[in-house]
Amino acid sequence: MTEFTLQDQIRDRAKQLLASEQVKCVIGYEHGSRGQVRPAFIHQINDVDSLVWNQGCTHNLVTYLRDIKGTFGSDEHLQRVAIIVKPCDSRALNVLLAEKQIEREHIYVIGVVCTGIVEGAGYAGQSSDKLQTRCVRCSDRVPVIYDLLVGEPTHPEITDDYVDLTELEAMPPAERAAFWLKQYERCILCYACRQVCPGCYCSTCMFERDDSLWVGIAAGVKEKEAFHLGRAYHLAARCIGCDECERVCPMELPLSLLNHKLAKEVQRLFHYCAGDEPSQSPLATMLAEGEEFPA
Amino acid sequence: MTPYLGRLVGKKDLGTDIKLLQVELVEPNGKARFADYRPGQFAFVSALGIGEAPFGIASTPSGNGLLEFGIAKVGSVTAALHSLEVGEIVGVRGPLGNGFPMDEMKDKNICVLGGGIGGAPLRPVIRDILDQRSDYGHLTILWAARNPSLLVFTDEYDLWRSAPNTELHVTVDEGDEEWKAAGGNEGLITQLLETIAPSPENAVTITCGPPAMLHFVTLTLHELGFSLDQMWTTLEARMHCGICKCGRCNMGDKFVCTDGPVFRQDEVAGFLETYL
Amino acid sequence: MKYISREALQTWLDRLANDVTLIAPRLVDDILLYQSVSSAREIVLDYTRPKMSAKEVVLPSSEPILFVEKRGQEVSLTEPSSGAQIIFGLRPCDAHGIAVLDTVFVGQEPIDLNYARRREAITLIGLSCPQMREDCFCTSMGGMPNDPTHFDVLLTEVEDGYAVNTVTDKGRTLVDHLNLEEIKGEPAEPIINETESVLAQEHWPDLFADHYWDLLAERCLECRMCAYLCPVCRCFDVQDQVTQQGISYSKYDRLRCWDSCTGTNYRVVAGGHNPRATKGQRLRNRFFCKFHYFPVEYDHSGCVGCGRCIEACPVNIDIVEVMRDISRAFNASQISNASPDAEKGVTA
Numbered sequence: 062m063t064e065f066t067l068q069d070q071i072r073d074r075a076k077q078l079l080a081s082e083q084v085k086c087v088i089g090y091e092h093g094s095r096g097q098v099r100p101a102f103i104h105q106i107n108d109v110d111s112l113v114w115n116q117g118c119t120h121n122l123v124t125y126l127r128d129i130k131g132t133f134g135s136d137e138h139l140q141r142v143a144i145i146v147k148p149c150d151s152r153a154l155n156v157l158l159a160e161k162q163i164e165r166e167h168i169y170v171i172g173v174v175c176t177g178i179v180e181g182a183g184y185a186g187q188s189s190d191k192l193q194t195r196c197v198r199c200s201d202r203v204p205v206i207y208d209l210l211v212g213e214p215t216h217p218e219i220t221d222d223y224v225d226l227t228e229l230e231a232m233p234p235a236e237r238a239a240f241w242l243k244q245y246e247r248c249i250l251c252y253a254c255r256q257v258c259p260g261c262y263c264s265t266c267m268f269e270r271d272d273s274l275w276v277g278i279a280a281g282v283k284e285k286e287a288f289h290l291g292r293a294y295h296l297a298a299r300c301i302g303c304d305e306c307e308r309v310c311p312m313e314l315p316l317s318l319l320n321h322k323l324a325k326e327v328q329r330l331f332h333y334c335a336g337d338e339p340s341q342s343p344l345a346t347m348l349a350e351g352e353e354f355p356a
Numbered sequence: 357m358t359p360y361l362g363r364l365v366g367k368k369d370l371g372t373d374i375k376l377l378q379v380e381l382v383e384p385n386g387k388a389r390f391a392d393y394r395p396g397q398f399a400f401v402s403a404l405g406i407g408e409a410p411f412g413i414a415s416t417p418s419g420n421g422l423l424e425f426g427i428a429k430v431g432s433v434t435a436a437l438h439s440l441e442v443g444e445i446v447g448v449r450g451p452l453g454n455g456f457p458m459d460e461m462k463d464k465n466i467c468v469l470g471g472g473i474g475g476a477p478l479r480p481v482i483r484d485i486l487d488q489r490s491d492y493g494h495l496t497i498l499w500a501a502r503n504p505s506l507l508v509f510t511d512e513y514d515l516w517r518s519a520p521n522t523e524l525h526v527t528v529d530e531g532d533e534e535w536k537a538a539g540g541n542e543g544l545i546t547q548l549l550e551t552i553a554p555s556p557e558n559a560v561t562i563t564c565g566p567p568a569m570l571h572f573v574t575l576t577l578h579e580l581g582f583s584l585d586q587m588w589t590t591l592e593a594r595m596h597c598g599i600c601k602c603g604r605c606n607m608g609d610k611f612v613c614t615d616g617p618v619f620r621q622d623e624v625a626g627f628l629e630t631y632l
Numbered sequence: 633m634k635y636i637s638r639e640a641l642q643t644w645l646d647r648l649a650n651d652v653t654l655i656a657p658r659l660v661d662d663i664l665l666y667q668s669v670s671s672a673r674e675i676v677l678d679y680t681r682p683k684m685s686a687k688e689v690v691l692p693s694s695e696p697i698l699f700v701e702k703r704g705q706e707v708s709l710t711e712p713s714s715g716a717q718i719i720f721g722l723r724p725c726d727a728h729g730i731a732v733l734d735t736v737f738v739g740q741e742p743i744d745l746n747y748a749r750r751r752e753a754i755t756l757i758g759l760s761c762p763q764m765r766e767d768c769f770c771t772s773m774g775g776m777p778n779d780p781t782h783f784d785v786l787l788t789e790v791e792d793g794y795a796v797n798t799v800t801d802k803g804r805t806l807v808d809h810l811n812l813e814e815i816k817g818e819p820a821e822p823i824i825n826e827t828e829s830v831l832a833q834e835h836w837p838d839l840f841a842d843h844y845w846d847l848l849a850e851r852c853l854e855c856r857m858c859a860y861l862c863p864v865c866r867c868f869d870v871q872d873q874v875t876q877q878g879i880s881y882s883k884y885d886r887l888r889c890w891d892s893c894t895g896t897n898y899r900v901v902a903g904g905h906n907p908r909a910t911k912g913q914r915l916r917n918r919f920f921c922k923f924h925y926f927p928v929e930y931d932h933s934g935c936v937g938c939g940r941c942i943e944a945c946p947v948n949i950d951i952v953e954v955m956r957d958i959s960r961a962f963n964a965s966q967i968s969n970a971s972p973d974a975e976k977g978v979t980a
Contacts, residue, residue, distance in 0.1 A: 095767070099948035100851040120947065124853070183946060186766065247660060249684070249693060250890075253855035253946060265897065272432040277873040278889045280694035309946035311683065311857050313663055357697050357746055357870075357886075358711055404700050404707060405884040407871045409902075430902040445707040567905055594901050596870040596888070599742045600929075603867035603893070606921070607907075609928040628840050628920070631907050 067173060068114040070211045071145060074171055075109045078143050084169050085140035088125055090118045095185035100125065114145070114173060114211075119182035119193070121303040122146065123153040126163050127262040143169040147178070149195070151204035152301040152336025153259040158206075159339045162262055172204030174212025183308060194225060195304045195317065205337060223325050229318060245285040247312040254306035254316055255292060260299045267291070289319065297323040298342035301335050357597065359402050359447030360386025362423070364440050372505040373429040374473055375438055376414065377401070379446055380422050387421035390451060395458060395480035396590050396618045399450025400598055401425055403436035408447060410595055412477025412564075412617075416484055423448065426476030426508055452598040453617045456562060456588060458484055465493035467554045469573055471545055471565025472501045475508045477590055478564050486519045495522040496554050500545035500565070504528050504535045525552055545569060546576040556581040563589045567631045574621055584622035591617050591624075591631055607631065633819070634796040634812040636787070641794060644810060645672035645720060652716040655689055657682050666719060666726075675721060680765050685863035685938060686719055686726045690733055690751050691890075693860070697746045698886035700872070714750040718806075720757045725770045725938040727756050727782035729863025735930045736866055746888075755802055760788040763823035767939035769952055772830060775936055777822035788819040795819045828952055831959045833927035836920060838965060839958055845919075846912035848954065851947045852894065854911060858918070858941035858949070859892035864926075864934050867891045867898075893917045919954055 075087040091101035091111045098117035102125075103109055122144055129142065146154060151172055157163045177196030180189050200219040204210070229237060252269075255261045268276050268288045275291070276284045293300075293316075300320040307317040327333050331343040366378030379401070381387045390399075393413060402408035409431070415424035429438050440446065458481075466485060470478045485492045497516055501507045507526065516524045527541035527548040541548060545565070554561075561582060563573050570589055577587055593605035593612035605612040608628030610619075624631075636644070648654045649671050656675040658667045664682045666689065669675055699710040722730075730751075737747035761777035764770070770777065780786040784803030787794040795818070798807050859865035869891040876883040891898065894915060899908040908914050926934030935951065942950050 093948035094950040094953045095942075095948075097948045102847070102850040125850075183948070185943070243661065247663065249857075249860050251855050251857040251860045251892075252895075253853065253857050256853040256855040257946060269897075273871060273873075277887070278694070278869055278871045279873055279885075279887050280889055305946075309853070309855070309857075311861060311944045313661070357744065357888075358709055359698075361707055361709070402872075402886075404702065405872050405874050405877075405882065407886075428902075434902070443705060445702070445705060447709070566903070567907070592901055593907075594899060596868060597744075599744065600740070601737055601744045601747075601866070601868075602870070602888075602891075603921075604869075604891070604898070606917075606925060608920075609925040611929075628837055629907065629913075629917075 067211050068112070070209075071114055071171060071173070072109050072112050074209050074211075075103060075112055075143065076106055078169060079103070079106045079109065083141060084143040087112070087143040087145070087171075088122045089145040089171075090114065090120070090122075097183060097185050099183070112145075116177065116179045117182040118145075118147070119178045119305075119308060121150045121153060121257070121259055121305045123150050123157065123259040124257055124305070126154075126157060126168065127259060129163055129167060141167055141169055143171060145171045145173060146204050146207070147173055147175040148201035148204045149175075149199065149301060149303045150259075151206050152201070153303065154206050155336040155339040156260055156299055156301060157262075159341050170204070170207045170209070172207025172210050174202055174204075174210065174214055176202065176215075193304070195302055198222065198224075206339075221325075223321065225318060226322055226325065229322070242282055242286065244314050245289055246282050248285040248289065248314055249312055250280050250285060250288070251311065253309040253311065254289075254314075257305045257309045258292075258296070258300075259303075260296050260301075261292065289314070289316070293319040293323055296320060298327040298331070298333055298344045299335050300324060357449070357599075359400065359408065359449040360389065362386065362446050362448045364442050364444050364446055365422070367440070367442055370426055370508045371501070373438075374506065374508060375427055375429075377425050377427055377437060377440075377446075378422060379425070379448060380420075381448065382421075382445075386448065390417070390421060390423060390448075391419070392417050393451035394455030395484050396456035396477055397451040397453050398477070398598070398617060399423070399425075399448050399452060401427075401433075401437060402447030402449070403433050403440065404445065404447060406436040407433045408449065409433040410452070410598060410613075412590065413451065414476040414479045416480045416487070426473060426479070428473040449598065453613060454615070456481055456590075456618050461560050462491050463493060463558075465496070465554070465557070465559040467496040467498065467559060467561045469498045469545060469549065469561060469563040469565070470500065470508075471569040472506050473508065474563075474565035474569070475499060478562060479509055479512075481562055482516060486516070486522070489520055489522075493521070493558065495519070496552065497522070497524045498545055498548055498552065499524065499526045500528065500548065500569075502529045504532055504540070544572070546572045549573065549576050549580070553580055556583070556586060559586060561587045563587065567592075571632055584625055585620055587621035589619060589621060589624065591619060593617075593631075633790075633815060633817065634798070634807075635790070635793055635815045636796050636810065636812055637793040640810070641787075642672040645675060648718055648720070652718055654718050654720060655686070656720040666722070677721070677759070679721075680761070681723060681725075681768075681938065681940070683940075683944075684861060685729055685940065686722055687729060687733065687863050687866075689717065689719055690730055690754060691737075691747065691866060691868075694887055694889040695746075696885040697870070697888050700884040700886065702882045702884075704880055711746070711749075714753050716753045716755075718755045718757060721759045722756050722783070723761055723938075724758060724775055724777060724779040724782070724786075725768070725936045726863050727758055728770070728773075728775050728779070728936040729938070730756065731782040732864050732926075732930070732932055732934065732936065733866055735932055739930070755806060756783045756785075757803075757806075758783040758786040759794075760786060760819070761822055762789060762820075764825045765939060766825075767942040767952075768825060769828050769937035769939060771824050771937070772828040772955075773933055773935055773937035777824060778819070790817070790819045828955055829959055830923065830933070830955055831962050833924050833933075835962050836924035836958070839961055840916070840920070842961065844957065844961065845916035846910065848949065849911040849915040852911055852915050852949060853947055854894050854896055854914070855946075856890075856892035856894055857944050857946075859894060860890055861940040861944055863936055863938055863940075864922070865892065867893060893921065915949070919951070919958075922951075923955075923958075 093099035177192040362379035595605040596602040737744040922934035
C-alpha cells in the first residue's frame with residue numbers, strides 16, 4: 062500500500078526535522094477519537110509515530126499558519142514549523158506568502174501527492190470510498206510548493222467542468238436569490254467557515270466589529286447574507302477551493318458553490334487561479350507611491 | 357434588563373476623551389431605585405440606539421435622582437455617550453454589584469489609589485469618607501495617570517487637600533512642560549507609593565486602575581507590609597447584563613458583576629483566573 | 633399506563649398546531665431541526681437527535697429584549713411579549729438543557745424577566761429515545777433516554793402508539809381532555825451506553841494550570857459551533873439596532889444574541905486588554921464552565937450529554953475524550969503525589 066509508504070516517509074522526515082531542531086513543531090494528521098482523523102501538532106520525536114496519512118486527511122492545515130507569530134513565537138524568535146500539505150492546501154500557502162502573512166523561511170513544507178480525500182472525512186462513522194466533489198474535479202496531484210515531496214507525481218488529464226454550478230447558473234436570478242436566502246436562513250453564524258479558512262485571517266472580521274459598521278449583531282437572514290456574500294467576495298481570486306468551509310458547516314450550507322462560481326469567473330476574466338503562484342490576486346488593487354485614484 | 361430613563365443634565369471634560377456625565381433620573385421608579393447606593397457599585401448607561409455599557413457610579417446618593425459617571429471614550433457606546441447633548445435622554449440600569457464595604461473600613465486609615473479613569477469609581481469612596489470624616493482614620497490619596505491630561509477630578513484636589521487628616525499625592529508617568537515646570541511628580545504610582553510608604557498598621561487600601569497597575573500596586577503594598585486581606589480593589593470586565601446571566605464576566609467561578617466588582621485581594625488571589 | 637394511538641396523536645398534534653405555536657422536529661433542507669410546524673404531517677417522529685438543541689426556543693439566537701421609541705426628546709421603552717408555545721418531540725437531553733437554563737435565568741435572583749416571560753408560556757412534550765447514539769452520554773450527566781423529569785408530558789413509543797406520562801399540572805391541563813385509555817404493560821426500557829465517569833467538580837481546579845489545555849486548543853478553530861449547538865451554553869451579547877431613524881422619530885431594538893467564550897475577543901475589555909488571550913485559556917474556560925463553574929454556581933453540570941458538539945466539531949475536540957483525559961490525569965496525579973518519581977500531567 063502506497064499510503065503506508067507515504068506515512069512512513071512523513072514520519073521519517075518529521076523525526077529528522079525535530080531531532081535536528083530544524084523545526085519546532087510538525088503540523089500533520091493523527092487518529093482521533095471515534096475513528097476520526099484530526100489535525101496534530103507534533104512537538105516531540107516520541108510523538109512522531111502518531112502521524113498518519115490516508116484518504117481521511119481532509120483538513121487544510123495551512124489555516125493554522127494564519128497566526129504563526131502568535132502561535133510559534135514573536136517576530137524575532139519565530140521558529141520554523143513543518144507542515145504537511147496536500148496539493149490544494151499548498152496553494153493556500155502561496156496565497157499567504159503573496160499576502161505576506163507567512164515567510165517562506167519560517168515553514169518547512171512536506172508536500173504529499175494526493176489521489177483525493179473521501180467524503181465524510183474528519184467525522185465519525187461517515188467515511189465512504191467516494192471521493193469528495195472537489196477531489197473528483199481536481200487535477201492537482203502534486204503540491205505547487207514543497208521542501209520534500211512525498212509520493213510519486215502523477216498528472217491526470219482532468220479539467221474543471223464546473224458541472225456543480227450548472228443547475229444554479231440556469232436559474233433565473235429571482236429563483237437563485239430565493240435558493241440562497243433559504244440556505245442563509247439556516248446559518249447559525251458560528252463562523253466556522255471563516256475560522257477554518259486559511260484566507261480569512263483578519264484579526265477582527267469586518268462583520269464582527271463592535272461598532273456594527275457593516276452589519277449588526279442580529280442573527281437575521283440579511284445579516285447572514287451580508288456575511289456570506291461579503292466573505293465570498295473577499296475570497297474571490299484568493300480561495301483555493303479546499304472546500305473546508307463547506308465541510309465544517311454544521312448546517313450544511315453549500316458554500317463551495319459560491320466560491321467555485323467566483324473562481325470560475327476569475328478564471329474566465331483574468332485567466333487566474335488562486336494559489337498557482339505566490340502572486341497577488343488580480344482583484345487586489347493598490348495605489349503605488351504618488352499614484353492617484355482615477356477620477 | 358429594562359433601564360430607567362434619565363436626562364443628561366450636565367456634561368464636562370475631565371480629561372482628554374474623558375467626560376463627566378450628569379444624569380437626572382426622570383421616573384419616580386428610577387429615583388427610588390437609586391435613592392441609595394454604595395461607593396463601588398456600578399450601573400449600565402445606555403446610548404439609546406447604540407447600546408449600553410457598565411460604569412462605576414462616580415457620585416454619592418444625592419436624594420434628587422442625580423447620578424454622575426466618569427466616562428472615557430474607548431468604544432462605540434462611550435463615543436455615543438460623549439456626543440450626546442445636554443437634555444437628551446439616556447437609559448440607566450442599576451445600581452449593580454456589591455460596592456465597597458465602607459462600614460468595615462470605619463476607624464481605619466485608608467489609602468486610595470486611583471489610576472486614570474480608574475479614579476472615577478473611587479470618587480464616591482473619597483466623598484463618603486470626607487462626608488463622615490470623623491468615622492475614618494487618616495486618608496491618603498494617591499492619584500495617577502499616564503499624562504496630566506488624563507488625571508480626573510483635578511478640580512476637587514483642593515477640596516480633598518483641605519479636608520482634615522487627608523493627604524493627596526499626584527503623579528504622572530510622563531509630564532508635559534507645564535507639569536515639569538510646576539514641579540509635579542513623574543513616575544509610576546508604585547514609585548509614589550514606595551515614597552509615601554503608608555503604614556499597614558490598622559489600614560486598608562482601595563485600588564482601581566488598569567490591570568497592570570493593580571498587579572504592581574498589589575506587589576508594592578505587599579512589600580510595604582500590607583497583607584492581601586487589607587487590600588480592596590474593583591475589577592473591570594466585559595459584561596452585558598450585570599445580573600450574572602450573560603456569562604461574560606466570569607473570572608473562574610466568580611462573576612465580576614454580582615460577586616464583585618469589589619473584591620479583597622485575598623479573594624482575587626484565590627480565583628482560578630487572573631485579570632492580567 | 634396511559635396510551636395514545638398514532639392516529640389520535642396526529643389528530644391531537646394537528647389541533648395543537650392550530651391553537652398555539654407548535655415546535656417539533658421537522659426537516660429543513662434535509663436537516664432535522666426543532667422548528668414551528670403548521671400540521672402534524674410535517675413532524676418527523678423517527679429520528680435520533682435534531683441538529684440544533686431546543687435552546688433557541690427558550691433563548692433565541694437573536695431576540696429583541698427592549699423596544700425603544702424616540703419622539704423628539706420623548707423616549708418610551710416597551711418590553712416584548714411572548715405567546716404560548718409547545719415543543720413536541722423534545723428529547724430528554726434537550727429538556728434537561730432547558731431545565732439547566734431555567735436554573736441560570738430564573739432559578740437565581742435577580743431573575744431574567746425576558747427569559748421568564750417566554751419560558752412561562754412554553755410547554756414541553758417529550759419523546760423518549762429508544763436507544764442512545766454512539767456519541768450520546770446523557771446517562772453520564774444525570775439523565776436517561778426516557779427521563780420524564782424535565783417535561784410536562786413525556787411520550788414513549790410502544791406498539792402502535794405511545795405511552796403517555798403526564799408529569800406536571802401544565803401537562804395535565806393539556807392531556808386531561810384527551811380521555812386517554814389506560815392499558816396494561818410498560819414501555820420497553822431504552823438501550824443505554826456505558827456510563828462515563830466525570831471527575832468531581834472540586835478536583836477540576838487541580839488541572840487548571842495543566843499544559844493539556846494549550847495542547848488541546850492547538851487544533852481548535854475558535855468557531856462557536858460547539859456553544860451554539862449546546863443545549864446549555866447561554867452566553868450572550870447585547871447591542872442596539874436601529875430599525876427606523878428620522879429627525880423627529882426613531883425606533884431601536886435592543887437585541888441580545890448568542891455569543892461564545894471560544895471566540896478570540898470574547899473577554900476583551902475596553903482599552904483592548906484580553907485577560908483570556910490564548911486559545912488554550914479560552915477552550916479551558918469552556919470545559920471548566922461545564923464541569924466546575926456551573927456545578928459551583930448552580931449546583932448542576934453545564935453539560936447534559938447530548939453529544940452534539942462531538943458530532944459537529946470539525947477538528948474532533950471530543951468532550952467525552954476530554955472528560956476521560958482529565959479523570960485519568962487527576963488519578964495519575966494522585967498516584968504521583970503518593971510516589972514523587974511518577975510522571976505528572978495529562979500528557980505524561
